[in-house]
Amino acid sequence: MRGKIALAVVLAAALGMVESLSAAARERRVDYRYAPAWQQSATSFPDDNFKTLVGPSGQLLYEYGGRFFPYSLDKGFKTVIQMLADEDQKFVSTSLMSAKIPAVVLDASLGDLAVTQRIYSRSESLLSGALARRPFTSDREDVVYTVVRNTSNHPETITPMVVVNSEHKVSVDGRVVTIGGKERFVMSLPTVRVRGNLADFKTIIELQPVDVPSGGECIVVGAYDNGLDSRFSERLLSDVDETVKSIPSDFSRVCDYWEKESGIPYGHIQVPDKEIQNLLDASVRGIWQAREVVNGHLSLQVGPTCYRGLWIVDGAFLSEVSAMLGCGEDACAGIEYSLSFQNEDGGFAKLNPTFWKENGLILWTSVRHSMLTQDKEWLRSRWDKLSKTVDFIKILRGRTLENDIPEDDGLIPPGYIDGGLAGGKDTPEYSNVLWNLAGLKAMGTAARWIGETEDAAVWSKEYEDFYDAFRKAAARDLATDSFGNRYLNNMMRPCQRDLPQRAQWTFCQSVYPGQVFEAGDSVVIGTMNMLETTLQEGVVMGTGWIPEGIWNYFASFYGHAWLWNGRGDKAADALYAFANHATPMYAWREEHNPRDLQDRYVGDMPHNWSSAEFIRLASHLLQIDRGDSLHLLEGIPAEWLGPGMRTEINEMATPFGPLSFSLEVDSDGRKARLSVKELSDNCSKIVVHTSGWGSVRGKNVTELSPERENVLTIKLIRNKS
DSSP, X not given: OHHHHHHHHHHHHHHHHHHHHHHHHSOOOOOOTTOOSOOOEEOOOTTOSOOOEEOTTSOEEEEEEESEEEEETTEEEEEEEEEESOTTOEEEEEEESOSSOOOEEEEEEETTEEEEEEEEEEOHHHHTTSSSSOGGGTOOEEEEEEEEEEOSSSOEEEOOEEEEEESSOEEEETTEEEETTTEEEEESSOEEEEEOOSSSSEEEEEEOOEEEOTTOEEEEEEEEOTTSOOHHHHHHHHXXXXXXXXXXXXXXXXXXXIIIISOOOOOSEEOSOHHXXXXXXXXXXXXXXXXXXXXXXXXXXXXXXXXXXXXXXXHHHHHHHHHHTTOHHHHHHHHHHHHTTOOTTSOOOSSOTTOTHHHHHHHHHHHHXXXXXXXXXXXXXXXXXXXXXXXXXHHHHHHTTTXXXXXXXXXXOOOOOOSSOOOOTTOOBSHHHHHHHHHHHHHHHHHHHXXXXXXXXXXXXXXXXXXXXXXXXXXHHOEEOTTOOEEOOSBSSGGGXXXXXXXXXXXXXXXXXXXXXXXXXXXXXXXXXXXXXXXXXXXXXXXXXXXXXXXXXXXXXXXXXXXXXXXXXXXXXXXXXXXXXXXXXXXXXXXXXXXTSOOOEESOSSOHHHHHHHHHHHHHHHEEEETTEEEESTTOOGGGOSTTOEEEEEEEEEBTEEEEEEEEEOTTSSEEEEEEOOXXXXXXXXXXXXXXXXXXXXXXXXXXXXXXXXXXXXXXXXXXX
C-alpha cells in the first residue's frame, strides 16, 4: 500500500513537472484566438451623447432597445443600415484604423474588384476647433466611405445598394433616406429602385450602377445625420463631386483629432508587446467614448447599450483607472455623481434595494481616489457623508441579530449578489459581507491617514468584530470541491449552493483591492485553487450569468487575487487569456460561450469595465502598492524581457504620488537597466521583484529608497531553450 502511495506521489510530481515545463515553454502571445463571433465597435467621440456602433459587416447600429441583432438581454437595435458596393461582395476582414482611431475598416472582394470601406464619425464644430470635447450640441454625422478598385484588365460594373431595417417608417426621395421622419441617410448616388415589400421592416435601395474601368476606381458615399443639423449631408446633396473629393482630407482631419487632440490620456503605460499595447490604448479610448454628461454630472459608463448609465460597482474601477491615468478631476466628478445617490439613512442601493455591497464599494472608491490624488481635503469634505455610510453598515449588522436567519448573525443580511447569482431575502451569502468588510477596512485606514483618530479607533474595533464574525462563519461554511480544495462558496447554506465558482467576483475583489485577507491565507489559496480547476481558454468558466460561459474580465479579478498572493506568473497568464478574448477591433463582450459551444452573449460591447480591468491588471503586474510600500515587476511577463525591449510607467498615480520608471533590456538580452524616479509621499520602501527572471547581486528581491532616483542593473536569467 505504501509503495502504491509513493508511486502515486512520484507520478503526480512528474506530471506536475511536465505541466510546469510545458507552461514555461509556451510563449504568451495575443492573436485573438478566443474572440466572440459577433463583434462591434464604437466610433463615437469622447463624452458623446450619440453612441454609434458598427457591426462586423459594416452595419450601422442605432437606437438600442429594438428587435434587430438581439445580442444582450434579448434586445437589439431599432434601426440597422448597411451600405454595400454590391450585393455579391464577399467580406474579408474588419478592423480599426488603429487602436487610437476608432474608424472601422472593412475589406471585401467582388471578383477582380477590391472593396475598402471606412466608417467613421465626424463633427464639423468639433473638427473646426469650436468645441473642445463635446460635439453633440450642434452637429454629428456618421460617414460610410467606400472605394472600389478594379485590378483586372477589363471594365466591371457594380450595383451599390443600401439596406435599411427599421422599426420606424422609412421613406426614400432621390438620394435621401428618411427614418422616423427625422434621421436621414444621404447617398452620393441616385436611387434607381426601392424595394419595400419584402418585410414590414425592410427597405432595399438600389443605387445607380457604376462602371469601374480597368485599373481604375469608383467611390460611393453615405452619411447618417443623427437627426441633427448636418452640414456634411447638405454639402453631399448640393455638390456631390466636391464633397466626395474632400473626404480623404476630412478623414485625415478626424484621424488627427483622435491621435493629437482628443484629450485621452495615452502614454502612462508602455509595454513591448504590440497587441497588449493596442489593447491598452483602445481600452483608455473606450472608457472616454462611453462617458456621458447626465443632468450636469459626468457619468463614467460601462458601455453604449444595456450598460449605458451609472453602475456603482463598475464605476468604482472606471474612476480608479481615470485617477491612475492622471485625470483625477474626471474621476472625482464620476464619484460625486455616485455619491449623489446616497439615501437619507446613509446607505446606497442604486442597482437593487438589497445590493448592500454598494456601501462598501462607495467607501473604498472614495478612499482610493483620495489616496491616488493625494487629496486629503476632498476626503475631509466628504467625511460626514462617508461616516453615515459606515453607520449604515453597523445598522445592517444589527439587522442580522433581529432576523430569523442564524447563519448571518453579526454579518450582513441576505442581499442581491449579481454576476452569476441573484440571491434573495432567504439566502444568506458572502458577497455583500466581503465588500462591506473591505469598505470598512478602507475607512479605518483613511481615518488614520487624515488624523481622524477617534473614528479610526472606533471603526477599527468595529472592523475587528465584523471580521471575527466572518472568520467564524467562513470556518463553518468551508466546502470541498471534487479535487479536494477547501474553498468558500458564495452561499452559506449547502442546500442553496450552485457551482463552486459561481459569482466569486466579490471574493476575488475582497482579496484585492479589498485586502481583507493576508497574503497566503488558507481560505484564499483553497478558493483560488478551486477556481483554477475550472479554467477554460485560460479563464474561469461558469462564474458569471452563463453557467457554461466565459465572463471575460473576471480574468482580472482572478489575476489580481493571484498577484496579491505572490503568483505574478498566474496573473500574467490571466492577462494574456483576457487579451485573447477581445476582438481584433480591441473590444470585449461581457460574457460569451467558449468555442466548443454555440454562440451566446450577455452584456454590452464594447464593455468598458473590461477596459478598466485590462488597464488595472497590466499596470499592477508592473507596480502595486502593499500597505506603505510600493512593489515593482511582481508579474512582468517573461515575453517583455527580450533583447532591446523597454517597459515604462509614466506619471501614473499611486498612493505615494506619481510613479515613473523604465526597464530597458540591453541588445544581447543579458542585463536590464531599471530606472525609478523618486516618490513624493508616504512610501516606506520600493521593493523590486525579479524572481524567476533575474537577480541583483544574487538576490531576487531588492529594496530601494523612495526618496531618491534609483538606477539598478538586473542580471537576466537567459532561457536556454
